[in-house]
Amino acid sequence: MSEHVLNVGVVGCAAIARRTTLPALAAEPSVRLVAVASRSREKAEDVARTFGCEAITGYAALLARDDIDAVYVPLPPALHAEWVARALAAGKHVLSEKPCVTSRAEAAELVGAARDAGLLLMENFAFLHHGQHDAVRALVDAGAIGEPRHLGAEFAFPPLPDADIRYDPALGGGALLDAGVYTLRAASLYLGPEVAVHGAVLRDDPATGVDVAGAALVADPAGRTGQLTFGFDRSYRCACTLWGSEGSITLDRAFTAPPGLRPVLRLVRQDHVEERTLPAGHQFASLVARFARTVLDGGDFKGPGEDILRQAELVGAVRAAAGREAVC
Incomplete structure (x- = not known):
């Protein structure tokens, strides 16, 4: 990792990523957008052309790269836990699309893994940065x-x-x-x-x-x-x-x-x-800049994890109050 630039890869080509966070990553001076991965080679190449980076077929192949320091994960919510966990295990900092998890148990596992590895895990609630x-x-x-x-x-x-x-x-x-x-x-x-x-x-x-x-x-x-x-x-x-x-x-x-x-x-x-x-204000640009500077400057890694845990608890409590499931 360069002292001044965070090398970032993107795990997935979701429409929300193309509209919002990918343009912000590509424009942020403290970020170098290295590659984007998709299960579809054609889709990866299309997105890579748009944002001036490399196309990779398969999420695991992107995580195996040693020239990527951090990843953005804009997959469907039910896939976040697996691929965020795999990214952390590969030594990557993670910006996860919201919701980062679908349960309190997933939140505890991922936040714990990030803490143990000394990595930043942040949830992409861009509005907070407007x-x-x-x-x-x-x-x-x-x-x-x-x-x-x-x-x-x-x-x-x-x-x-x-x-x-x-x-x-x-x-x-x-x-x-x-x-x-x-x-x-x-x-x-x-x-x-x-x-x-x-x-x-x-x-x-x-x-x-x-x-x-x-x-x-x-x-x-x-x-x-x-x-x-x-x-x-x-x-x-x-x-x-x-x-x-x-x-x-x-x-x-x-x-x-x-x-x-x-x-x-x-x-x-x-x-x-x-x-x-x-x-x-450009809330996605502000969030991306905050994510990058937190990693590059060794900022607060604990706070974003606590936010993820608290958010997951509230989601579980809504489900429980609506009679859907017990708080876990």
Whole structure:
């Protein structure tokens, strides 16, 4: 590994990778995108041409390369545990597409393996790295809405094409693992690491068996609450509202602000409504830069692992509260 550049490979050619994280990896000065792997040679070559790297057939072949220091894993959720584990065993740092795992047991195994090997394992929640959330927290810290009391987080969109992998239970499909995880991560961000699930509902599609919508009630030990709603069965909504004793703050593109968008923050107080247009931000570029600098500078490897464990616990708690399975 060069002192100033992280050599990265990509395990899979998912559409989300091509739209978001692969362009960010290719553009980041502290990253050298070495290769991309697919089970299909044709697909690997197509993606490699687009991003100026080498095409590799087969994920294992990429992990065997000694000129790759870290990998990005954008496979379907049910495949993450195997290939993240294999990447860590091969001595690679890992940026995993969300959700990194489908269970608390997988999270414990992978986070433990990363710690034992002294490797960074990070989950790709890019929205956390957009400046609009820094703006919200700065206003809260300045007392703009008084004491925070409640979080509303919503992420939903219209039905997907029938062949979409998110309708396949064997691949880790379902709205909770696709959209609900964003709202749960927002709850940890704004209500703190001790937030817990107190109730949940999941609604299944009888044709596929996956959950297509859901909601959860969460709260922290101080009694601050959160109402989380998610699904792919309704019109698009992607918002967070933090409601306090003296006002509220709302972001309308809380999770998916594209690079050119200048987000609008809405601040409401008694007899006062204000809309602030915030600077544009590239959340995927910011996340990739953070991942690379953490590895190159020997930063905090423990924190991202704790985030993965806590997130997996919340997902398991939603399932348990909805009557789907015991917390494990």
